Amino acid sequence: MDIQIKIDKSIDEDNIMLTVKKMTPEYSKIIDQIQNISFKLIGLKDNQKYQLMNTQILKIFSVDKKVCAIREDKQAFWLSETLKELTVKLPNNFLRISHSEIVNADKIVSFELTFGGKLKIYLRSGEVTYSSRGYLQNIKEYFGI
Secondary structure, three states: OOOOOOOOOOOOOOOOOOOOOOOOHHHHHHHHHHHHOOOOEEEEEOOEEEEEOOOOEEEEEEEOOEEEEEEOOOOEEEEOOOHHHHHHHOOOOEEEEEOOEEEEHHHEEEEEEOOOOOEEEEEOOOOEEEOOHHHHHHHHHHHOO
16 A cells, blocks of 8 residues: 655645545545544534534434434434535445435444345444435445445
């Protein structure tokens, strides 16, 4: 592996580019670590704002056009962003598994393919959720299967 660093004081914003032959879980982890450096998410609970650490977030879902983040301790926080905005903002270890749900891949214990072509996903908290078929390929690519 060849690593090159170029310092350019004339640029306005830092830029990191990886050129890889194939995306692997190892490269995904490197990207996650880089993205986590500047990641901030603010959630609302009982009229108070809380900074949510991505390592604590289990899943994010929408219900009645509102977006909710669930931490591992099962506390719920309302978010001001849409799922579409969060899909761009969140680190790569957050996987969109359906139109209405994003999960933290680091919190997935196991998964299995169901008869209908969906994935049954078991989370560390004991919860079970399902992916939709439209997002199955992205999940497989993330895990390298």
